[in-house]
Amino acid sequence: MVKKIKKYSTTNTLVLLGIVLGVLFGVFAPQLALGQQIIGEIFISFLKMLVVPLVFSSIYVSIVGLGDLKSLRDIGARVIALYILTTALAVFAAVMAMNLVPLGEVVAVEGLEYAKASELASFSFKSMILSFIPTNIFHSLSEGSMMPIIVFASLFGVASLHVAKQKELEMVNFFTGVMDAMLIIAQWVIKLTPIGVFSLISYVVANQGVDVIIGLWKYLLMVLAVLFFHAVVTLPALLFFFSRINPFKYLSAIREAPIMAFSTASSMATLPVSMRVVEEVGGVDKKNASFVLPLGATISMDGTAAYLTIATLYISHLSGVDLTLFEQLLLGVSVVALSVGVAALPSASLVMLIVILKQFGLPLEYIALIIAVDRILDMARTALNVTSDLVVAKIVDECLKRKNI
Incomplete structure (x- = not known):
């Protein structure tokens, strides 16, 4: 264990160095930084390559490992409840801030239009629910549609509990082998992290520029402050309350995954790294991590929920619309509900923001004022999303070990 911790500590140091050098490279050599984007894209592609087989096999193995439907129902309900709790607390912190x-301040916006907004189909709960169910599982697997894959893998795992024990054992051995092989490949990819992070960060800095960041510094600082508060106060408090362990020691041990999430801005791309880190240095049982983390990468959106709450209230202030306390409460409920449900849809964050703005009669045109720094904030909120997943995984693991779940 000490050797593994030392290995990840070395990787973390190199990754942080990659971030610093990436920022400097993006600022002082922007043309070169823009030209080397392919390196970061290759790195992310390697990570995404692992996601579908890893999610399917890990969900299947973990469900069959539970042994019966009662255990699945009890643990599943508690995991979802924890994810909803952390998201609700993130939204509450955003509203208070x-x-x-x-x-x-009130700003008049004329002629601004966010093109993607008009391209998206109208949101409905019917389409959301239907998007959970795969009409063709092979299509969902090829497209990497996570919620349909999770639903099918769960049903497949439950069905396997009802077949002959010998056949069940053969399938479990097969998918366990698949999961282990994917995690070994993930370990190889982790070695490329400093290079990938350097490429991704330098491209973002060169592409976004510093002028835009300076112009929206108050808004940017507010979002980052709320995300930071949730990461270092709320989540550690929950971790200590439920598991009675030192939260900061745990978060320090698994910091590789949030750093990776910040660099890639993708919870799914980070999933292979999250699963390996949380097991090797976080002390979480593989079976528990295999169930909690894939689900969290799909439905847990603490950072996104906090960001959307701040963005909505910021746009309401810009457009001169003051939301009442009741409307802010309704906003919080809406964000929590949508953050769980809309994750299966493409452009999830954009869909959620458009739905919320329409719900409160706020102008969509104001999205154009904040979209310039969205990439930077996307990196930060994804890091928080992953941190929340890792905290919930540890809570569930500790509670199971103490037989409290």
Whole structure:
């Protein structure tokens, strides 16, 4: 264990160095930074390559490992409840922050239009529910549609509990081998992390520029402050309350995964790294991590929920619309509900923001004012999403070990 911790500590140091050098490279050599984007894209592609077989096999193995439907129902309900709790607390922190330090003076916006908004189909709960169910599992696997894959893998795992024991054992051995092989490949990819991070960060800095960041520094700082508060206060408090362990020691041990999430801005691309790190240095049982983390990468969106709450209130201030306390409460409920449900849809964050703005009668045109720094904030909120997943995984693991779940 000490050797593994030392290995990840070395990787973390190299990754942080990659971030620093990437920022400097993006600032002082922007043309070169833009030209080397392919290196970062190759790195992300390697990670995404692992996601579908890893999610399918890990969900299947973990469900069959539970042994019966009662255990699946009990643990599944508690995991989802924990994810909803962390998301709700993130939204609450965002609402409180925006009321204590309101941002945004009234700005007139004419002629601005966010093109992607008009391309998206209208949201409905019917389409959301239907998007969970795969009409063709092979299509879902090829497209990497996570919610349909998770639903099918869960049903497949439950069905396997009802076949002959010998056949069940053969399938479990096969998918366990698949999962282990994917995690070994993930270990190889982890060695490329410093190079991949350097490429991704330098491209973002060169592409976004610093002028845009300076112009929206108050808004940017507010979002980052709320995300930071949730990461270092709320989540550690929950981890200590439920598991009675030192939360900061655990978060320090698994920091490789949030750093990776910040660099890639993708919870799914980070999933192979999250699963390996949380097992090797976080002390979480593989069976528990295999169930909790793939589900969390799909439905847990603490950072996204906090960001959307701040963005909505910021746009309301810019457009001169003051939301009442009741409307802010309704906003919080809407964000929590949508963060769980809309994750299966493409452009999830954009869909959620458009739905919320329409719900409160706020102009979509104001999205154009904040979209410039969205990539940077996307990296930060994804890091928080992954941190929340890792905290919930540890809570569930500790509670199971103590037989409290």
